[in-house]
Amino acid sequence: MSNLPARLSELIGKPVHDIDTPALVIDMDALKRNLVRMADFAKKHHVRWRPHAKLHKSTVLAKMQIKAGAAGVCVQKTAEAEVMVAGGIYNVYISNQVIAPAKLARVAALTQAVASHSGGQIAIAVDSREGVNRLAKAMTEARTGARSSAATVIDVFVEIDVGQGRCGVQPGEPAVRLALEIRKHPALRFAGLQAYQGKAQHLRSAIERRMAAANATKAVELTCQLLKAHGIAPGLVTGAGTGSFALEAASGVYGELQAGSFMFMDVDYAQNERDPAQPQFEHALFLKTQVISTHASHAVCDAGHKSHAIDSGMPKVHAFDNLSGLDYFNGGDEHGILRPVDGGSTRLPALGQLLWLIPGHCDPTVNLHDVMIGVSGGLRNGTVDRIIRVDARGAMT
Amino acid sequence: MSNLPARLSELIGKPVHDIDTPALVIDMDALKRNLVRMADFAKKHHVRWRPHAKLHKSTVLAKMQIKAGAAGVCVQKTAEAEVMVAGGIYNVYISNQVIAPAKLARVAALTQAVASHSGGQIAIAVDSREGVNRLAKAMTEARTGARSSAATVIDVFVEIDVGQGRCGVQPGEPAVRLALEIRKHPALRFAGLQAYQGKAQHLRSAIERRMAAANATKAVELTCQLLKAHGIAPGLVTGAGTGSFALEAASGVYGELQAGSFMFMDVDYAQNERDPAQPQFEHALFLKTQVISTHASHAVCDAGHKSHAIDSGMPKVHAFDNLSGLDYFNGGDEHGILRPVDGGSTRLPALGQLLWLIPGHCDPTVNLHDVMIGVSGGLRNGTVDRIIRVDARGAMT
Numbered sequence: 074m075s076n077l078p079a080r081l082s083e084l085i086g087k088p089v090h091d092i093d094t095p096a097l098v099i100d101m102d103a104l105k106r107n108l109v110r111m112a113d114f115a116k117k118h119h120v121r122w123r124p125h126a127k128l129h130k131s132t133v134l135a136k137m138q139i140k141a142g143a144a145g146v147c148v149q150k151t152a153e154a155e156v157m158v159a160g161g162i163y164n165v166y167i168s169n170q171v172i173a174p175a176k177l178a179r180v181a182a183l184t185q186a187v188a189s190h191s192g193g194q195i196a197i198a199v200d201s202r203e204g205v206n207r208l209a210k211a212m213t214e215a216r217t218g219a220r221s222s223a224a225t226v227i228d229v230f231v232e233i234d235v236g237q238g239r240c241g242v243q244p245g246e247p248a249v250r251l252a253l254e255i256r257k258h259p260a261l262r263f264a265g266l267q268a269y270q271g272k273a274q275h276l277r278s279a280i281e282r283r284m285a286a287a288n289a290t291k292a293v294e295l296t297c298q299l300l301k302a303h304g305i306a307p308g309l310v311t312g313a314g315t316g317s318f319a320l321e322a323a324s325g326v327y328g329e330l331q332a333g334s335f336m337f338m339d340v341d342y343a344q345n346e347r348d349p350a351q352p353q354f355e356h357a358l359f360l361k362t363q364v365i366s367t368h369a370s371h372a373v374c375d376a377g378h379k380s381h382a383i384d385s386g387m388p389k390v391h392a393f394d395n396l397s398g399l400d401y402f403n404g405g406d407e408h409g410i411l412r413p414v415d416g417g418s419t420r421l422p423a424l425g426q427l428l429w430l431i432p433g434h435c436d437p438t439v440n441l442h443d444v445m446i447g448v449s450g451g452l453r454n455g456t457v458d459r460i461i462r463v464d465a466r467g468a469m470t
Numbered sequence: 471m472s473n474l475p476a477r478l479s480e481l482i483g484k485p486v487h488d489i490d491t492p493a494l495v496i497d498m499d500a501l502k503r504n505l506v507r508m509a510d511f512a513k514k515h516h517v518r519w520r521p522h523a524k525l526h527k528s529t530v531l532a533k534m535q536i537k538a539g540a541a542g543v544c545v546q547k548t549a550e551a552e553v554m555v556a557g558g559i560y561n562v563y564i565s566n567q568v569i570a571p572a573k574l575a576r577v578a579a580l581t582q583a584v585a586s587h588s589g590g591q592i593a594i595a596v597d598s599r600e601g602v603n604r605l606a607k608a609m610t611e612a613r614t615g616a617r618s619s620a621a622t623v624i625d626v627f628v629e630i631d632v633g634q635g636r637c638g639v640q641p642g643e644p645a646v647r648l649a650l651e652i653r654k655h656p657a658l659r660f661a662g663l664q665a666y667q668g669k670a671q672h673l674r675s676a677i678e679r680r681m682a683a684a685n686a687t688k689a690v691e692l693t694c695q696l697l698k699a700h701g702i703a704p705g706l707v708t709g710a711g712t713g714s715f716a717l718e719a720a721s722g723v724y725g726e727l728q729a730g731s732f733m734f735m736d737v738d739y740a741q742n743e744r745d746p747a748q749p750q751f752e753h754a755l756f757l758k759t760q761v762i763s764t765h766a767s768h769a770v771c772d773a774g775h776k777s778h779a780i781d782s783g784m785p786k787v788h789a790f791d792n793l794s795g796l797d798y799f800n801g802g803d804e805h806g807i808l809r810p811v812d813g814g815s816t817r818l819p820a821l822g823q824l825l826w827l828i829p830g831h832c833d834p835t836v837n838l839h840d841v842m843i844g845v846s847g848g849l850r851n852g853t854v855d856r857i858i859r860v861d862a863r864g865a866m867t
Binding site for chain 2: 093171424425437443
């Protein structure tokens with residue numbers, strides 16, 4: 074809520090050791106290597122890449138991604154889109170349903186706001202006729218109220234459910250009906266299909282992910298054929314996450330990848346058996362923590378689930394300074410409990426010992442923090458490079 | 471990070487219906503009734519009450535609690551204490567271990583900052599000799615640097631482990647040794663025992679909680695006897711949470727209750743079989759959400775685990791507007807999935823339908839939000855009363 078505390082800005086140029094705990098720290102060298110791997114992959118496979126900013130919620134990192142070759146960013150929330158646009162990111166896709174008229178008015182205002190910028194374009198997903206009509210109404214009202222005479226258009230993707238069982242109409246006819254509905258409205262442009270298979274991302278075996286991605290691809294193909302049969306160009310097919318994007322890239326139907334988590338890599342994604350088609354990424358996001366209490370059977374650190382998300386399981390203790398034999402157990406909102414793996418004989422860390430945790434799930438972990446501290450030169454001997462604001466932290470409407 | 475968006479301040483005086491989703495909403499009438507119940511209980515049982523501000527992280531609510539009779543507030547983090555003091559709360563107890571010298575310097579600075587205020591006093595917990603010595607060093611350095619000649623003293627509680635298995639020395643001799651250590655330092659005052667049985671709070675049956683509290687009380691009694699045998703006045707015994715505080719109040723050894731969650735009441739605490747000794751509290755904290763996608767088998771709302779914490783399980787759909795037959799399932803960071811309870815025949819909510827969720831666990835839920843929206847006159851027909859900042863949101867160091 075407030076400005077950066079002075080002690081944060083004073084950190085720049087200081088050794089990693091000086092970072093107070095708990096703190097979210099980015100290994101900037103690893104992050105940059107991950108970015109290059111993804112940019113190279115997208116280039117080589119001739120596929121657009123519009124990473125999900127729901128991961129980092131940071132305009133600085135969004136700009137770094139765009140500089141590396143990204144077409145823009147995806148977000149899940151209108152408020153996230155507002156933060157991105159205010160920060161100078163003008164190609165923003167809200168890959169989610171927005172239904173509240175007050176929010177749709179904000180979406181429409183964003184389409185006006187980006188129109189004057191080169192390449193500026195807002196896009197949104199829909200999965201209901203009601204959603205299309207409400208969006209059209211908001212766009213028409215915004216056009217009427219706009220000072221400029223430019224008739225702005227929003228890109229609209231029809232979301233189809235390709236196996237996640239959450240949002241999205243069924244592939245085939247229902248998608249065609251929505252595309253036809255979109256085409257009735259001059260302020261809406263049917264832009265293609267949103268086809269994200271969220272469940273496929275976390276299937277542990279590579280073959281299972283291949284099966285799930287193949288099913289999704291089949292559903293997309295059939296829907297595209299049906300669109301063509303109705304005389305509608307299918308447009309862009311967008312989707313894919315860090316667990317599966319090489320498969321969508323090779324599918325021949327997907328034209329855009331939304332993968333974002335590869336940049337940080339969390340414990341969850343690292344547990345996937347690697348698909349040979351996919352580049353290997355490094356962990357780049359860490360939670361620095363410190364031991365504040367020691368006991369015969371365990372040690373307690375100052376990072377609980379108010380500093381990292383546990384929806385995908387506990388963080389892993391980074392193998393560093395001979396601390397590879399420790400497991401992290403939940404100690405509540407503000408505490409973590411460290412014990413030797415499998416009750417083994419690893420020596421427990423001493424009072425004051427610094428530790429690095431690899432978050433179980435990056436996206437909601439980042440959302441707990443006001444800033445991420447970028448470090449260059451590695452976690453051991455590096456220095457603080459920059460303080461990166463999580464600009465869209467808590468932007469949930 | 472930024473100031474309140476204009477659309478939030480404009481909400482004051484508006485009907486509940488106008489609150490955009492997802493949003494954390496306080497039923498202020500229910501909250502005030504909960505506060506009165508607790509204040510009456512503490513008065514009747516002649517026990518001090520210093521509620522944990524880790525729940526609400528709000529100086530406004532802390533002041534409301536103090537006005538209702540609370541002695542001050544507890545916090546878990548130095549940064550939370552700083553926010554409280556900056557907001558005008560001068561009796562603050564950091565009921566946790568602080569080990570980093572840089573943080574202890576901040577703690578010492580706080581003791582100086584509150585010294586000029588009537589009743590101003592900082593307290594802290596310790597569970598190691600090293601912790602005592604580091605604290606003493608920081609206090610001495612702060613005294614040397616202080617402009618005033620007043621020799622400020624910090625209240626120090628020895629934390630004993632009464633069954634939680636997290637922080638705290640063992641009851642008995644180890645606690646006495648630490649008390650003796652504290653008494654060596656003129657800037658530290660041995661204030662008593664921190665004896666919080668965290669696990670007892672969530673034991674579902676009342677008899678199990680009574681057993682756990684009885685064990686904790688026995689450990690406290692024996693430690694107090696031993697302290698007296700060493701010629702040390704045991705001071706204040708502080709502890710207790712919303713699940714057990716009536717038992718500590720009746721124990722004859724606890725002098726201060728730290729319970730905080732009763733003010734909001736979450737799904738977790740509501741699952742406890744009520745102990746007849748304890749007042750009954752109402753749910754006062756809700757997450758307003760909206761249906762953004764509908765399907766034959768389920769509906770999807772706009773609240774995922776970036777808007778409420780799931781460490782203690784899923785939120786409950788508030789029985790309201792005939793929506794009592796719905797279960798909430800996790801739909802990821804930004805989505806919730808609603809299905810009829812037990813696959814029953816409850817009609818699924820329509821697109822745009824507003825719903826109220828009761829969070830599984832209040833403390834980390836509040837920590838996800840910049841503000842809580844206070845409503846008077848009930849969730850159905852009430853109006854927005856005030857916007858309450860979560861001042862210490864993300865204050866984790």
